[in-house]
Amino acid sequence: MVRVAVAGGARGIGLDIVQAILDTKKHELTVLSRTDQPLLTSKGIDVRVVDYSSVQQLKDALAGAHTVISCLAAYGSDTAAAELALLEAAKQAGTARFVPSEWNSACNDVVDLYSGKETVWKTVQSSRLEYTRFTNGLWMNVWGPGCLRDEEEALGPYKCRPPFCIDVGAGTALIPGDGSQRIVVTRTQDVGRFVAAALELPRWEAESRIAGDIVTFNEVVQLVKGICGKDLNITMLSVKDLEGILNGDNLDVGERFYYQLLLSIALGRTDFEPTLNSFCPHVKPLSVADYFRRHWKSD
Ligand SMILES: NC(=O)c1ccc[n+]([C@@H]2O[C@H](COP(=O)([O-])OP(=O)(O)OC[C@H]3O[C@@H](n4cnc5c(N)ncnc54)[C@H](OP(=O)(O)O)[C@@H]3O)[C@@H](O)[C@H]2O)c1
Known part of the structure; x- marks a missing residue:
């Protein structure tokens, strides 16, 4: 203790x-x-x-x-x-x-x-x-706004913020890259459980990488179709597109932040191999498919 x-x-x-x-x-x-x-x-x-x-x-x-x-x-x-x-x-x-x-x-x-x-x-x-620094990729909760069930749980700390990249409610996807880029996505509640479990470890690695799930945006689009029955209207922004937007001089701080986050995903920065998962095998994080089933499935 x-x-x-x-x-x-x-x-x-x-x-x-x-x-x-x-x-x-x-x-x-x-x-x-x-x-x-x-x-x-x-x-x-x-x-x-x-x-x-x-x-x-x-x-x-x-x-x-x-x-x-x-x-x-x-x-x-x-x-x-x-x-x-x-x-x-x-x-x-x-x-x-x-x-x-x-x-x-x-x-x-x-x-x-x-x-x-x-x-x-x-x-x-x-x-x-x-x-140690905990890296957890994109919070899965960013796909919760407007969900059909248990919104408070779906959003966690992402309350009062807009959907990021995948907007199931509006039926749209803004995909950084070409859709084949792997990304780590983790629910914040699972981040909490991994951190609590890490307190028990006798020694900490300098980096503690957590992965709730690892998916491509193409797979996410298919999951939304299969589980929520929605065909997302897709817009893709390549690294070149994003760099072009960021080179413009008309972005405010918030817009710059947003497009830089998209760029970091398109550059593959959200794709990594987890390290902490294998040290804490008893922590079973929620998959993206189960997140959509839990919060977005209509029946
Ligand atoms: N991976 C992802 O998808 C993702 C998404 C969002 C955020 N994040 C990361 O999560 C972390 C928390 O971000 P957040 O946006 O969620 O934070 P937040 O909930 O808006 O704020 C967290 C706490 O920071 C304290 N705080 C705010 N401004 C402060 C200031 N000027 N000085 C001292 N304390 C201040 C406040 O505590 P008190 O008011 O109680 O003092 C607040 O409750 C950040 O490192 C962020 O980069 C990751």
Whole structure:
């Protein structure tokens, strides 16, 4: 049993990780948040309200924590500064293990808003703490908006966000590449279960790669047809198309982020072999087919 501190654990992927750790009934939990979290407190979780500009305050909040897991919204210099302060506080508090907020794929060099993640990752590597970065590919939950059943579960932390690439409700698919590119897709609830299981491992690899499922977009289109009975209207964007769009000067920050994410998929950055799955064989993630059956099948 160790004390695990989850920064940003009150919502998003952090909340799925907190829930999965709670379910193991094996560890003590601290959640760091910038505001009170009465719901978590009522579940017996030690919530510490923190100001990420104060290393001293973060250090106090991390007293007794063995592992720190960052789930902060890592999109730029503000959150990179917050994560660097968290890392420094973890070092000063005598924490053994640290996880930076990655939760994606090896695409930090393609996506401008992820450059802060790379800064944090380099600092983590030279921190002398034990560390790992979890990569999980695309969240399967991005295919949940508008689904027919159990939308809350389907979306998880992807609540109030638009469908990404596959919009089953609208019957459209925007495919980066030519459809034959393999991509790793993982449900966030399964990411949580893998992370909770990884706490038991005696040693961490520098990279912990999780795969819920590995599919091509062509296969996803066929699954939607077979399971949901929908023929998706397909638009494909090749690497060249995406580079052309990104070379234009009329994109705002959000659009740039979106097309860079598509480009990273088209470049194959979301295709990788899992490593953590074989260390945690008891964690059985949901497949894409079962996700569509569970949330989009009409009968
Ligand atoms: N693979 C995928 O498909 C995928 C999709 C989406 C996101 N992600 C990744 O998942 C991670 C979480 O992203 P998200 O968009 O889901 O995050 P989010 O839920 O929007 O935010 C997570 C937490 O970050 C904290 N936070 C937000 N802004 C902050 C700031 N300026 N300073 C300090 N803390 C701040 C908040 O905690 P408090 O308010 O409680 O302090 C918030 O609950 C990121 O690394 C992101 O890249 C991956």
